[in-house]
Amino acid sequence: MATNEYLLLVAGILLLLAALASKASTRLGVPALLLFLLLGMLAGSEGIGGIAFDDARLAQLLGTIALIFILFAGGLETPWAAVRPVLWSGLALSTVGVLVTTALVGGFVLAALRYSWEESLLVGAIVSSADAAAVFSVMRAQRHPLQPRLFRVLQLEAGTNDPMAIFLTIGLTQLVVDPATTIDRVALLFVQQMALGALGGLSLGLGLQWLIERLRLETVGLLPVLTIAAVLVIYGATASLGGSGFLAVFIAGLALGNRDFAGKLTVLDFHEGLATLMEILMFLTLGLLVFPSHLPALFGVGLLMTLFLIVLARPISILLSLAVARMSVREKAFISWAGLRGAVPIVLATFPLLAGVRQAESIFDLVFVTVLASVLVQGTSIPLVARWLRVTVGTETHDDRRAAGV
Secondary structure, eight states: OOOHHHHHHHHHHHHHHHHHHHHHHHHHTSOHHHHHHHHHHHHBTTSSSOBOOOOHHHHHHHHHHHHHHHHHHHHHTOOHHHHGGGHHHHHHIIIIIHHHHHHHHHHHHHHHHOOOHHHHHHHHHHTOOOOHHHHHHHHHHTTOOBOHHHHHHHHHHHHHHHHHHHHHHHHHHHHHHOTTOOHHHHHHHHHHHHHHHHHHHHHHHHHHHHHHHHHOOSSTTHHHHHHHHHHHHHHHHHHHTTSOHHHHHHHHHHHHHTSOOTTHHHHHHHHHHHHHHHHHHHHHHHHHHOOGGGSGGGHHHHHHHHHHIIIIIHHHHHHHHTTTSOOOHHHHHHHHHTOOOOHHHHHHTHHHHHHTOTTHHHHHHHHHHHHHHHIIIIITTHHHHHHHHTOBTTOOOHHHHHHHTO
């Protein structure tokens, strides 16, 4: 049995290698998240590290904690004044876009693998959310920042589509394991989750700002302790009352980040670093959880599903959700290509595993292959596509300005 010293040594080495991998990703032109996943796979039971890890429940817990702090940090860094003009576009992507993607991918899985329609839609829901944070990291690494308005649309989608995908995954998992569950019951639960999540996040976020001002902590180093505790309380309290804890922490971060308070820069810097650490831990853990020997059986279907996502499902969802948005064709095309799949689908694939869904193991492997293929295809080409479509800073065209109404 491994000693505590050995476990700490391994954890330190993995984090050090992850930091080096992040630096290497810039030189190699590939997203850091891909290297994190591969590092976890190499360290796993079938890799050179030989670390035996198959605890889906622990992986889900770690993934949930990581997502909580990543979403909160995303809210903190989202300026409301800049997001407000693109509010409806971002919300359309995270609602209509996610629903359309779920339905289309579900139809593909139903035809390709002959799962039940509930299981097929479950796969669609799991892969329905895009990881815009990965897109931003790739663009920053290549030193090609996106045009501000386009950046804000993707930023808002990133913060709000994860709660939607999580809800759909949980709801459809319930449909699979409990035939007595009805669609209208799931729809009512959706309204409840989103409403309580938004209300809880806004009220508790403003309450956190009030608490910071009233406490006037003597040591600025205690501020991060307070915000960590607050994030856990916001998520736990909202989820316990039947709301979406993920949506609540994002909105709480948005509410807090757009108000002034003592020590704000300390909080922003700390949570930016914490979100990076959480992202690394999440990818390493999910890499450890997968068994590479299981992937070849679903490799072909996974590649086809990725192609379907990129070529049909994502573009159609963008056209429908942004049909009335005043955006240029180039912007919509880039948003479509930026539908990169990240760690969230892999975390969501643990829900069917823990619920005892009949096809759970093949669903997890299928989702893992899809994420890897998406990162390889889209993650490595996003800077090139952005330059080709002229959506980076300093490349705005006359048609783009007309679409923006300026």
